Amino acid sequence: MPLADIEPVNRESTAGIIARQLRDAIMNGSLPPGTQLGETELAARFEVSRGPLREAMQRLVSEGLLRSERHRGLFVIDLEPDDVYDIYTARSAIERAAAIRVMHGDREQAATLLDETVQAMAAAADEDDPTALSEADLRFHEALIEASGSRRLVRMARTLLIETRMCLSLLQRTYQHVDERVVEHNRIIEAIREGDQETVLTLLEAHMEDAVQRLAPGTPLRQ
Template identity: 65%
Template sequence: MSPDIEPITRESTAAIIARQLREAITSGVLEPGKQLGEAELAAQFQVSRGPLREAMQRLVSEGLLRSERHRGLFVIELEPADVYDIYAARAAIEYAAAVRIIRSRDTSAVAALEDALAELEQATTRDDPRAVSDADFRFHEVLVHESGSRRLVRTARTLFIETRMCLAALQHHYPDPTQRVAEHARITDAIRRGDEPAALSVIEAHMDDAVARLAPGTSLLSGSAPTIGEGGVDISG
């Protein structure tokens, strides 16, 4: 006999709070290092402290909040070493995704990438840096999703949460947003042509460029990885 399991019809209060706080952190509305007060947030969300604490613990487990004994919860501050790790891991995951697409010869996956690239290009025509960051993020989500690998998607999920924080900062480091389009176009073109070495080269170069902009003096390609404690990175939106 199957267990009596009722379908979930709506998001829990804790999940809604977690989603809104996650968005505020990754977009830079809640700045790195900011302390989150329970009383203030409970009043703002008009909820009791129970679901609020559950939501905040979710974000602690995701790595977006850090807990300090006797002090409370704080929005994380990414150091250059964190940025290096995020983009090094992403380079490996996204290259693996690109290889799967290339070897599968899946034209629908290439078409999905081309659509995501077109969205990014369209976003750059508007005076809306947030829209550009959202379209940039969407392109990489599509790349991993279209690989068809559930494990790559699952592995990328946590990295993408931290990536949103980096993208909020990158919008201030690209004086000409069309540079972002050009970088993504090179990735799409390499995959479309089925050129695995080129895909590796352009994905690594794309990730390295982001690292260099966010943490000057750091490079994925040269292997100049910073150590923990070298100072914070301005990831406020």
């Protein structure tokens, strides 16, 4: 087919809209791990037939966010210790590679972008808004990877976004003082500004290790 004959797609399909809303609900914890999704209830809530609903849920099954149990239905995945380990191992590898590229690029520009996300974290902490805090936390790590200028690292990280957000929803309950998270991220920024690559990498690894220990005690990041 000639490219000239391809028409732009301007409207998101019903199944796509449903999948996006369910994905967001899983990310922000509105649909916690282990939740069973009932077709009848969801079809009524979305005011749609079961056809597009089933298509949307199958998308999330293929993405690994829902699991199917025979004769029982569909459930939001549970994050087992091995899952947490895998997520943070993958993130550690991606963010380490991104940080090295950042340290050989415009460190000040990267640090300025990261500052903005930490300011948002601090504001959320002051307002006692754990959801906004987790969003800003995630944005910090996205900004770090984007600052690397590597499209491949950005694509790789994107596949971990939803599972990471699920982890952060659980992680926020483990901090007695939410400003601990702000301090951790500020230390990384300081090391970037100082050009101390070894410290940046050490802090990132410690940050990931701490998250794993909070979510899956006894599961070391390094094995």
